[in-house]
Amino acid sequence: MNKSLYASYFEANKAGWNQRTSAHIGSAFYNVENWKQPGGNSLTPVEKRELGDISGKSVLHLQCHFGQDTLSMARMGAAAVTGCDLSDHAIETARNLAAELGISNATFVCCNVYDLAEHLEGQFDLIFTSYGTIGWLPDLAPWAAVIGHFLKPGGQFYMADFHPVLWMLDDNMTHLKYPYHNADVIVTEHSSSYTDQSDHLQFTEYGWNHSVSELLNSLLKNGLKLDFFNEYPFSPYNCFANTVQGDDGFYRIKGLENIIPMMYSLQMTKPLQPSDKRP
Numbered sequence: 001m002n003k004s005l006y007a008s009y010f011e012a013n014k015a016g017w018n019q020r021t022s023a024h025i026g027s028a029f030y031n032v033e034n035w036k037q038p039g040g041n042s043l044t045p046v047e048k049r050e051l052g053d054i055s056g057k058s059v060l061h062l063q064c065h066f067g068q069d070t071l072s073m074a075r076m077g078a079a080a081v082t083g084c085d086l087s088d089h090a091i092e093t094a095r096n097l098a099a100e101l102g103i104s105n106a107t108f109v110c111c112n113v114y115d116l117a118e119h120l121e122g123q124f125d126l127i128f129t130s131y132g133t134i135g136w137l138p139d140l141a142p143w144a145a146v147i148g149h150f151l152k153p154g155g156q157f158y159m160a161d162f163h164p165v166l167w168m169l170d171d172n173m174t175h176l177k178y179p180y181h182n183a184d185v186i187v188t189e190h191s192s193s194y195t196d197q198s199d200h201l202q203f204t205e206y207g208w209n210h211s212v213s214e215l216l217n218s219l220l221k222n223g224l225k226l227d228f229f230n231e232y233p234f235s236p237y238n239c240f241a242n243t244v245q246g247d248d249g250f251y252r253i254k255g256l257e258n259i260i261p262m263m264y265s266l267q268m269t270k271p272l273q274p275s276d277k278r279p
């Protein structure tokens with residue numbers, strides 16, 4: 001990937017995520033004050049169930065935003081957590097939250113995920129990323145290489161995100177508008193974020209769609225083995241137009257309830273090398 005081609009897009013996205021962070025931190029959507037209470041955990045039921053026991057693990061969280069999930073994983077007993085994000089406001093907020101909550105085994109790195117090897121050393125038992133991740137990345141091959149680089153042999157990569165089928169719908173989520181295979185950059189003008197209390201924002205963002213096959217193949221090419229790939233007909237977050245909340249607490253698009261997938265999750269393992277195996 002020629003990163004200089006995308007430099008202006010990344011700069012614009014960083015400025016946008018800095019604006020969003022200021023709005024998100026006080027929003028009901030993220031509910032930070034409530035989450036700060038002892039035991040607060042911002043992971044959704046899907047990740048909690050699928051991750052299982054992470055106690056004692058070293059965790060690298062890619063695109064960690066302001067660190068709420070990162071710090072939640074520290075509270076779940078991870079040995080150490082490291083969050084990475086492009087937004088300097090988000091990382092500053094994450095560091096402040098860690099200090100306020102007395103979570104001392106959390107480290108935060110501010111950089112483009114593509115450049116992480118220039119800013120961070122070591123390898124991790126678990127690499128985690130969730131909800132609103134690869135849509136900000138133009139090319140998944142170098143992203144998957146970052147995951148292969150930072151994962152310990154025998155370690156897991158876990159991801160949960162919105163399903164690319166959702167990005168085929170129009171903004172009001174009423175009808176099909178965009179092709180599934182859409183390689184071009186998508187330019188969006190925003191005057192608010194997906195949370196409440198964000199009406200005063202103004203920014204332009206650049207995103208990219210990625211199909212399920214592109215995602216899986218990028219990771220498989222880096223030698224990771226697929227443990228599971230799940231698709232769900234709901235979103236744990238109410239961040240789309242035209243949704244209805246089910247009895248299970250999850251959100252579905254009105255008129256398309258249980259017809260389209262809304263999110264997926266996957267886990268992959270980096271195989272042990274022969275030299276890593278004990279006789």
Ligand SMILES: C[S@@+](CC[C@H](N)C(=O)[O-])C[C@H]1O[C@@H](n2cnc3c(N)ncnc32)[C@H](O)[C@@H]1O
Binds near residue numbers: 063066113
């Ligand atoms: C929707 S958040 C994902 C985190 C999580 N779902 C949450 O809500 O806390 C997307 C994050 O990706 C970050 N991001 C966007 N492009 C990035 C890049 N190229 N490298 C690293 N982080 C990036 C943004 O700064 C933002 O914090």
